[in-house]
Amino acid sequence: MSDFILEATNISKRFGGLVAVKEASISVKRGDIVGLIGPNGAGKTTFFNMLSGFMPADTGEIFFKGKKINGMRPSNICKLGMTRTFQIVKPFPELTVLENVMIGAFNTTSSTTDAKKIAMEVLNLVGYASYADMSAGSLTVAGRKRVEVAKALATKPELMLLDEVLAGLTPTEMWSMIDVLGKVRDQGVTVLIVEHVMAVIMNLCDQVFVLNYGEKIAEGTPAEVSENPKVLEAYLGDDYGKPASGAN
Amino acid sequence: MLTVYLQALISGLLIGGVFSLIAVGLTLTFGVMKIKNFAHGDFLIVGMYFAFFCHLLLGIDPYLSALLGIPLFFGLGWIIQNYLINPVLSAPETIKILITVGISLCLQNIAVFLFSPDFQRVQVEYGTATFDLFGASVSITRLIATSIAVFIVVALYIFLMKTSIGRAIRACAEERDGALAVGVNVDRIYLIALGIATSCVCIAGALMTPFYTISPTVGVSFTLTAFVVVVLGGLGNLKGALVGGFIIGVVESFGEILMPEAALKQVATFAIFILILLFRPNGLFGTKLA
Amino acid sequence: MGRSVGFAIYGVIGLICIGLPFFAESDVVVAVMPPGLSGSTLLHIGILIFLFGYLATSWNVLGGFCGQLSLGHAAFFAIGAYTSSLLYIHFGLTPWVGMLAGAAVAAVVGYGLGYVSFKYGLKGPFFALVTIAFAEILRLLMLYWDFTGGPLGLLIPLTEDSWSDMQFMAKEPYYYMAFGLMIFGILATAKIGSSRFGYYLRAIRESEEAAEALGIHSMRNKMHAAAISAAMTALGGTFYAQYTQYIVPDDVVKIALSIEIILFAVIGGSGLVMGPVVGAFILVPIGEMTRVIFSTAATGVSFVALVNSDIPAVEKFAKYLDYLASGGGGGLALLLYGAILIFVCLVMPRGVLPALKSLQSWGKKS
Ligand SMILES: Nc1ncnc2c1ncn2[C@@H]1O[C@H](COP(=O)(O)OP(=O)(O)OP(=O)(O)O)[C@@H](O)[C@H]1O
Ligand SMILES: [Mg+2]
Numbered sequence: 001m002s003d004f005i006l007e008a009t010n011i012s013k014r015f016g017g018l019v020a021v022k023e024a025s026i027s028v029k030r031g032d033i034v035g036l037i038g039p040n041g042a043g044k045t046t047f048f049n050m051l052s053g054f055m056p057a058d059t060g061e062i063f064f065k066g067k068k069i070n071g072m073r074p075s076n077i078c079k080l081g082m083t084r085t086f087q088i089v090k091p092f093p094e095l096t097v098l099e100n101v102m103i104g105a106f107n108t109t110s111s112t113t114d115a116k117k118i119a120m121e122v123l124n125l126v127g128y129a130s131y132a133d134m135s136a137g138s139l140t141v142a143g144r145k146r147v148e149v150a151k152a153l154a155t156k157p158e159l160m161l162l163d164e165v166l167a168g169l170t171p172t173e174m175w176s177m178i179d180v181l182g183k184v185r186d187q188g189v190t191v192l193i194v195e196h197v198m199a200v201i202m203n204l205c206d207q208v209f210v211l212n213y214g215e216k217i218a219e220g221t222p223a224e225v226s227e228n229p230k231v232l233e234a235y236l237g238d239d240y241g242k243p244a245s246g247a248n
Numbered sequence: 249m250l251t252v253y254l255q256a257l258i259s260g261l262l263i264g265g266v267f268s269l270i271a272v273g274l275t276l277t278f279g280v281m282k283i284k285n286f287a288h289g290d291f292l293i294v295g296m297y298f299a300f301f302c303h304l305l306l307g308i309d310p311y312l313s314a315l316l317g318i319p320l321f322f323g324l325g326w327i328i329q330n331y332l333i334n335p336v337l338s339a340p341e342t343i344k345i346l347i348t349v350g351i352s353l354c355l356q357n358i359a360v361f362l363f364s365p366d367f368q369r370v371q372v373e374y375g376t377a378t379f380d381l382f383g384a385s386v387s388i389t390r391l392i393a394t395s396i397a398v399f400i401v402v403a404l405y406i407f408l409m410k411t412s413i414g415r416a417i418r419a420c421a422e423e424r425d426g427a428l429a430v431g432v433n434v435d436r437i438y439l440i441a442l443g444i445a446t447s448c449v450c451i452a453g454a455l456m457t458p459f460y461t462i463s464p465t466v467g468v469s470f471t472l473t474a475f476v477v478v479v480l481g482g483l484g485n486l487k488g489a490l491v492g493g494f495i496i497g498v499v500e501s502f503g504e505i506l507m508p509e510a511a512l513k514q515v516a517t518f519a520i521f522i523l524i525l526l527f528r529p530n531g532l533f534g535t536k537l538a
Numbered sequence: 539m540g541r542s543v544g545f546a547i548y549g550v551i552g553l554i555c556i557g558l559p560f561f562a563e564s565d566v567v568v569a570v571m572p573p574g575l576s577g578s579t580l581l582h583i584g585i586l587i588f589l590f591g592y593l594a595t596s597w598n599v600l601g602g603f604c605g606q607l608s609l610g611h612a613a614f615f616a617i618g619a620y621t622s623s624l625l626y627i628h629f630g631l632t633p634w635v636g637m638l639a640g641a642a643v644a645a646v647v648g649y650g651l652g653y654v655s656f657k658y659g660l661k662g663p664f665f666a667l668v669t670i671a672f673a674e675i676l677r678l679l680m681l682y683w684d685f686t687g688g689p690l691g692l693l694i695p696l697t698e699d700s701w702s703d704m705q706f707m708a709k710e711p712y713y714y715m716a717f718g719l720m721i722f723g724i725l726a727t728a729k730i731g732s733s734r735f736g737y738y739l740r741a742i743r744e745s746e747e748a749a750e751a752l753g754i755h756s757m758r759n760k761m762h763a764a765a766i767s768a769a770m771t772a773l774g775g776t777f778y779a780q781y782t783q784y785i786v787p788d789d790v791v792k793i794a795l796s797i798e799i800i801l802f803a804v805i806g807g808s809g810l811v812m813g814p815v816v817g818a819f820i821l822v823p824i825g826e827m828t829r830v831i832f833s834t835a836a837t838g839v840s841f842v843a844l845v846n847s848d849i850p851a852v853e854k855f856a857k858y859l860d861y862l863a864s865g866g867g868g869g870l871a872l873l874l875y876g877a878i879l880i881f882v883c884l885v886m887p888r889g890v891l892p893a894l895k896s897l898q899s900w901g902k903k904s
Contacts, residue, residue, distance in 0.1 A: 052751065078753035086751070092744035094809075103741045106734045107753040115734070155752055284663035304845065332880060339887055341662050342607055346804055347883040349609075349797060353876025357869035364841035364867025464869070468793060472674075475667050511682045518671045518678070525668050526658040 005030040005159050005190050006051070006082070011060030012214075013046050020046040022214040023059065028159065028207075033181070033191045035201040035222070038211035039234060044194045045087050047211065048161050051192075052084040053077045064159070078107060081158035085148045085165060087194070093137030097128065100136045100147050104154030122154045126180045142173040146180070153184060160184065162193045166200060178204065202226070210234070255384040256505045260498030262387060265394030265401075266452050268493025270470055271477035272401050272486060273448035279421045279484025280441040283333060284345055287352035289471030291446045293359050294324060295453025296462040303370050303457075310370055311392070314454035318447055325446030326439045333442065334435055352471070359464035370457040389458040396455055400448065401490050408486065417441055421484060476521045481533055488533035543898070548812070551819070555717055558584055559710045572831065579830070581709040585781065587822040588716035589774055594802035594814030595723035596770035601800060602808035603727075603736060604763040605743030607662060610669030612795040613676045614644040614768040618775025619785045623692045624685065626703075633704040637776040641769040648768025652761040670793065677791035691786030694779065704780045712781050719777055720815065723770065728811045730766075739763055740809070771799075794872065801875050805882050807889025816891045821878065825871035832865030841867055 006028040013021040021043040028034045036044050049055040051062060053074040062069050064082055072080075083104075092100050101119035102112075109115055123129040128146050131139070136147055145165050152160055162181075166174050178200060185191060195201055201208060201222055208225045210218040212234040218225050225231055274288045298317045302308040308316070328351065336347050377388040408414035419427040420437045428434050449470075460466070477496050481488025503516035561567055563577040571580065597611050621643050622636030631639075655668050680686045687693075697703045699711075706712060730736045738759045741749040746756045779785050789795075800808075806817025844857055886893040 054747070054750075073755070074747075074750040075753050075755045078751060083753075084751050086748065090745045090748035090751075092741055092748065094744055095740060099737065099740075103737055103749070103754070104752045106737060110734045112732055112734065112737075115737075151748070151752055286663075286666075332884070335884055336887075339883070342605070342804075342808075343883050343887045345607060345663055345666065346800075347880055349800075350876045350879035350883060353797065353872055353879065357873035357876060360869030361866040361873060362862070365869070366840075366842050366867070368842070368845075469674075472667065472670060475663075479664070509682065512678065515675050515678045515682075518675045521671045522668055522675075525660065525664055525671075526654065 003030055004028060005065060006192070007063045008051060008057075009061050011047075011050055011057040011062060013043070013050060013055060014058055019214050021050070021211075024211060024214070024216040025060075026209050026216070026219075028190060028192055030158075030190055031185075031188065032206040033185055033193065033204050035205035035208040036192060036194045036211065037196070037198075037201055037208060037225075042211040043214040044211055045163055046214075048084055048163055048194065052082065052161055078155055078157070081156075082161065083152040083155045083157040083159075084161035085152050085163055087163040087167075089144045089148045091136040091139070091144050091147055091151075093135070095136055096132065097134050097136055097139070097143075097147055097150075098123065098132040101150045101154045104151040107155035118156075119150075119154055122150050125153070125183055126150045127176065141168045142170070142177075145169065145177065149177075149180065149184075153189075157189060159190045159192065162191060162195075164194055164196065166195060166197050174200075198226075251383040252505055253502075254382060256501045257498060258381065258384050258386055259390075260501035261494060262390035262394050262497070263501070264494030264497025265397035266456060266493070267473055267477055267497050268401055268490045269397035269452045269455075270449050271474045271481070271489040271493050272404060273445035274474040275478045275481065275484055275486060275489040276417075276441055276448075277445045278478060280417055281329075281333065281337070281438050283337075283348070284475075285445075286345060286348040286471060287355060288348075288445070288449060288474055289467035289469070290352045290355040291321075291324070291449040292453035292456075292467045292470055293355065293462065293464060294446075295321065295450030295455075296457055296460075296466070297359065297363060298450070299454035299457040300368055300370050300462055303372070310372065310454055310457045311396070314396075314451045317450060317454060321447040321450035322443040324450075325443040328446070329439045329442035334438060337438075352467075356464045356467070363464065365464055368462040370462070372458050375458045387459060393452075393455040393459070397452060398490070400451065401486070404444065404448070405486055405490075413437075413440065472518075472521060476524050480524050480528055485533050491533070544895075555584065555588075559713055572827070578709050581713050583823060583826045585709070585713055585716045586826065587818050588713075588720040589778065589781075590798065590802050590822055591815040591818035592716070592720040592723040593771060593774045593799045594806070594818055595720070595727055595811075596767055596774065597799050598727060598767075598803050598808055598811075598814050599730060599739075599770065600763045600767035602803055602810070602813065603731065603739040603743065604760055605739075605809075606760060606763070607666045607800075608669045608764075608767070609666040609793075609796050609800065610671075610673030611767075611771050611799050612791045612793070613669075613673040614648060614771040615775040615778070615795065615799075616676060616680065616785075616787070616790040617644045617647060617768075618772025619779040619790050620680065620686055620692065620775075621772070622776040623694055623779045623785060626694065627692065632702050633776055633780050634702070637773055640772040640776050644772035644775075645765040645769040649761050649765040651768075652764030656757050656760050670796070673791055673793065673796060677787045680787040680791060686787070689786065689788070691784065691789075692779075694783040696783065705783070712777075715777060716781075719774065724811060724815060726770065731811050735759070735762070743809070798875070801879055805878060805890060807891035810889070810891055813889050813891045817889070820890060821875060824874060824878075828871045828874060832868075832870060 004027045009025045010023040011021060012019065012023050024047065036047065038044055046055065050057040053069065053072050057070060064077065064080055067080065069077055069080070092103065098116070098119055101122055102115040105115040105118035109118065120129060123132055126146050126149060128150060131143065139147065149162065149165055166177055169177060181191065181204060205222050208220065208222050209216060210225060210231050217230045217234060218228045270289070270292070274285060277283050277285045277288065295314070295317060298320065299310040299313040302313040302316070303310060332347060332351060336343055375389060378385040379388065408418055416427065416432045416437050417440065419432055420434055424434060473496060477489055477492040480495060481492030499520055500517050503520055504513040507513050507516045559581060562580045567580065568576045593615065597608065600606050601608055618640035621640035622633045625631040625636040625639055626633055651672055655665050660668055681689050697705050699706050738749065738754050741754055742756050742759060749756050775790065802817035802821055803814040805821060806815065807813025841861065844854065844861060847854065882889065
């Protein structure tokens with residue numbers, strides 16, 4: 001078995017006349033935190049949608065843990081060990097925070113008691129246990145993002161796809177979320193993260209892929225990528241260099 | 249044999265316009281307020297009983313009642329939108345549906361209470377008049393109903409395209425927040441929209457009275473028909489509703505002659521409905537209003 | 539604290555229900571209740587409350603927990619009623635077994651209906667429309683088919699009191715059976731609600747995509763919910779057939795029945811275990827009371843006859859007022875239900891039960 005937990009080769013997605021992702025490839029090493037960056041509309045979320053089974057890829061192949069997952073439904077991909085969060089968070093609003101996380105926990109147990117236990121552990125990990133009985137619909141943005149991560153984490157994934165979990169947070173909230181991500185990595189979970197906040201990518205990621213207009217234009221360590229002229233060009237006139245697009 | 253098919257085609261076209269008029273009201277509600285009105289068909293009986301009593305008590309011809317009733321029909325829609333629908337616009341989808349189910353129950357049972365569940369007819373001399381067309385018979389009352397219906401749909405279309413209120417209605421359908429931002433009084437537009445929608449159904453009801461029996465529950469199956477027409481024509485699409493009405497009218501009457509058993513006619517209709525709902529969720533003509 | 543108060547209230551009401559047959563005809567009840575509402579009428583109302591409470595509870599699995607708005611549950615009710623009755627009439631099979639057969643048929647049909655609808659991505663109003671159309675097709679077929687007795691329906695051959703034939707002269711056995719059915723429904727949905735399956739259904743209701751992302755096969759779970767809900771509803775159908783001993787399509791598959799079922803659930807509080815039962819306990823007595831009151835006052839004036847009569851207008855109008863005062867052409871119970879549904883949608887969209895609960899906790903706080 002290769003040491004890549006996820007390999008996608010030449011995957012594309014077209015919406016009518018618009019090619020949102022064009023023959024992009026990516027490989028993610030087990031245990032890494034890998035960044036996926038690119039300007040707004042570059043196709044990052046679409047890329048995630050294909051990896052996680054929410055949209056079929058028009059071309060290319062996706063392998064997770066050596067198994068081809070093209071055409072599998074999201075729930076089965078999750079069962080295999082890959083979970084995602086949504087950029088536009090999708091809490092279960094009528095349920096409590098604890099119940100939200102329990103839904104994720106049921107991925108590995110059928111007992112309600114166990115699910116509750118797992119969910120509490122995860123909530124402790126993300127530092128949100130005190131909100132367990134709040135209804136998820138009544139949370140702030142930061143709270144919802146945290147619950148989004150907690151739900152995904154509770155499925156006990158081997159690979160997590162995180163779509164802009166830091167956008168819209170205040171700096172304090174952001175740093176505590178970054179802290180959470182570190183803990184997630186320490187648990188041995190591989191992370192593929194879409195983020196606009198460059199500081200995070202620089203500090204946290206082992207490897208970075210850059211998309212622009214649906215095409216992969218660079219990959220490498222954060223240092224390499226940040227010096228890549230193509231990347232600089234893609235971001236010129238955009239918000240490159242500012243700390244965060246959504247955080248200020 | 250050929251005349252049988254011709255007859256089916258003609259019968260389908262003759263009811264098709266009425267379907268269109270009913271469906272146009274529903275598609276407007278759908279497109280503008282995003283409300284799925286399960287009481288839509290039940291407004292039919294408002295028009296029907298109105299025409300019935302105008303004829304019975306005052307001797308007014310049903311076609312005239314269809315015209316005279318418009319303020320009443322429009323006002324009814326206005327009031328219902330104002331007091332019942334507008335308050336739940338931001339409620340969950342299920343509540344929005346259920347409140348219309350409640351309205352449907354009320355309309356039907358007010359009619360049962362006031363006018364009893366028995367069938368009624370409006371007896372006009374020309375009620376059964378027909379003429380011959382290539383061996384198929386054409387009912388004059390149905391022809392009139394369908395013609396007037398098409399006329400109203402076209403007039404409504406022009407109204408939506410050319411007048412300022414029409415443009416405001418379309419703006420609300422496309423982009424509610426945008427319309428709000430440029431100063432459109434969205435709540436008021438909604439009142440007008442449901443007023444128009446109910447007027448369409450009620451007028452259809454009045455137009456049908458010369459050839460259709462009246463009872464408190466006749467609306468139910470028209471709700472279903474209207475939904476199918478709207479789904480077929482594209483949610484919120486006016487032209488789609490116009491064309492869809494005729495398609496459904498014809499498909500239904502062909503389904504009926506192809507069904508070996510007369511008793512199973514309606515089964516064919518419902519089966520077609522289910523198939524359309526399953527296979528045509530995006531409609532034939534797209535989902536833009538007008 | 540709040541919980542135990544709730545349990546206590548349910549317990550007391552449960553005990554009253556169990557005891558009712560023993561004092562339904564006592565002088566106290568006769569004196570307290572409106573005229574005509576004692577003895578077997580009271581038991582009949584009790585039976586309707588339990589049956590509708592149970593049916594609404596069954597609907598709740600699909601419509602409440604899972605959020606898939608079925609407006610055609612009468613179809614499953616009819617499948618239960620017809621399956622067991624046909625098996626009994628033709629093969630002498632005891633309704634106790636026929637009941638299970640009916641449930642099995644309904645489960646298969648519910649599963650199939652779910653499969654077709656959910657496969658094509660039908661949601662909300664469109665799923666509701668398909669269920670209505672399906673129920674209407676079933677009604678038309680039952681009117682047409684010979685083996686279902688067509689419009690005349692099925693008459694269950696009378697025997698003497700017999701547990702094995704599920705037939706009784708008196709109301710009491712039916713009363714307790716209906717009560718048992720309702721308790722079964724409550725326990726079953728409570729069990730489902732606290733299980734993984736129940737959590738899955740609620741997750742699907744709130745966001746199907748989020749549920750899928752967390753490993754929930756939304757399609758399969760929705761189909762299971764449809765099958766279970768259909769099977770439970772069918773059990774109620776068999777009970778109804780045995781209770782009335784006569785079933786016709788226009789009674790058991792009518793749209794009004796489907797709507798009544800969801801009314802009780804939604805008004806009580808859909809998605810909650812006790813919501814549908816609370817709804818039935820509130821609404822059925824209101825509806826039956828209306829029927830009883832107006833049926834005793836009925837003057838027998840026919841609207842059509844009145845309209846066509848040749849008496850002077852003033853007299854006609856006076857007679858018409860009499861006609862209305864005596865309940866008109868009927869429909870008042872359903873009219874009330876409709877008005878209450880609208881009221882609930884506007885004022886307490888989660889239903890009466892949650893409203894009562896928040897009232898209680900609010901009372902405690904202040
Ligand atoms: N379902 C869809 N139908 C049509 N076009 C879509 C759809 N989803 C995305 N797009 C288009 O595809 C392009 C890529 O969108 P995507 O959401 O993947 O970008 P992104 O990199 O995630 O951007 P952002 O940083 O803003 O989240 C955009 O132009 C978007 O408008
Ligand atoms: Mg994105």
